[in-house]
Amino acid sequence: MSGTNRADKVVSLFLTSSTGSQVKELPLGKVNPRTNQPRKTFNDKKIGELAESIRERGVLQPIRVRPNGSGMYEIIAGERRWRACNLIGLKTIPAVITEGVKDIEVMAEALIENIQREDLVAFEKAMAIKEMIECQLALTGKKMTLEAAGKMLGLTRQRVCQYLGILKLPEHILEKFCQSDLNEMHARALIMLRGLIELQEKLIDDIETMGLSGQQAIEWAQQYLSDVPVKTSVHNLVSKSDKQMNKLKKDWPNMTAQQQIACRKELGELQKRIQNTLNELKKPE
Known part of the structure; x- marks a missing residue:
């Protein structure tokens, strides 16, 4: 069609x-x-x-x-x-x-x-899609799905999401985005860094000063993400353990012999549990 x-x-x-x-x-x-x-x-x-x-x-x-x-x-x-x-x-x-x-x-x-x-x-296309969805709601009382909007416009749902995602950028980033007349691939790169404001600011500055294409911007965003430390539940566990270990070392000289023996035993049990967990994780699916 x-x-x-x-x-x-x-x-x-x-x-x-x-x-x-x-x-x-x-x-x-x-x-x-x-x-x-x-x-x-x-x-x-x-x-x-x-x-x-x-x-x-x-x-x-x-x-x-x-x-x-x-x-x-x-x-x-x-x-x-x-x-x-x-x-x-x-x-x-x-x-x-x-x-x-x-x-x-x-x-x-x-x-x-x-x-x-x-x-x-x-940015204009993103605003137009948003307004079209709002028009549908005003005319029929029914909210248009992203799939329906995409079908009407000859766009995939993913493309519709990418356009609308532009409007979710932080206001000051969005202002720079509009002034630079960038495309949806540039927007996709910036959205990849959602929640990382400093990296978004760095990327849009690099796009402007180095004239990065949309594809290059995506590659740069991927590189930025690879350099960001990933925090997991294990990270939180280790952080808490470090605090407990430091407290243990501080209290150790004032412990009785019986308390020190109990601590060594508990640390030994903890070591076994950690090793067992590592062994379990090494097993093939």
């Missing part, structure tokens, strides 16, 4: 059947973008490429708009095409005029179009 078909399928799930529409050539000056457009930035180079395509072939797919009062229209989907038409000085643009669309439905369609058709930066 093509990306466009997937987008149409998803949009049909969000938009109500009572919505009416018509196609019309609208003056560009009467069309405005939405103020809460999910996409925050646009790639000027790609807008330019689209503009040249439109100059040669025209607008192949109408934008979608809704009336916004006083003869004006608000873009639901197709802001890139609108920008490209403005860039080459066109006077009108073909548009599907959709009546009776709720704000939440407008948001849903814009999100789907952006996720499917735009090269959003990783």
Whole structure:
């Protein structure tokens, strides 16, 4: 199934059947973008490429708009095409005029179009997926599963998780991440170091200063993790034992002969138990 078909399928799930529409050539000056457009930035180079395509072939797919009062229209989907038409000085643009669309439905369609058709930066795509899930909840009262979101967008559940994981980064790390325009592989590397704030800060600084690719960042994160001491239940046991042993050595000179004999016996039993445990652990599964 093509990306466009997937987008149409998803949009049909969000938009109500009572919505009416018509196609019309609208003056560009009467069309405005939405103020809460999910996409925050646009790639000027790609807008330019689209503009040249439109100059040669025209607008192949109408934008979608809704009336916004006083003869004006608000873009639901197709802001890139609108920008490209403005860039080459066109006077009108073909548009599907959709009546009776709720704000939440407008948001849903814009999100789907952006996720499917735009090269959003990783953070924007993460926000769009999050907002799409919230839109589904607002429209139907049911929470969308990650599997369902992935199926709708042509992404695996793992990819959806990776995108959403970006939003779980510490705020100051996330700010650097956004400013550096990094991708989801960079985010995956940072998430691998979850809970290790100093290492996350070090990694994102290395990414910026050394220009690490996403794959390189993952490899560096793996190396960072290999250098982190691993604490286990045995570590805690040894730590407690060290304290007890130090206390024993301190108290030893003041013990009676009978107490010293008892301590030696108990230490001998402890030694046997440790050795037996080591022998058990060496046995094949």
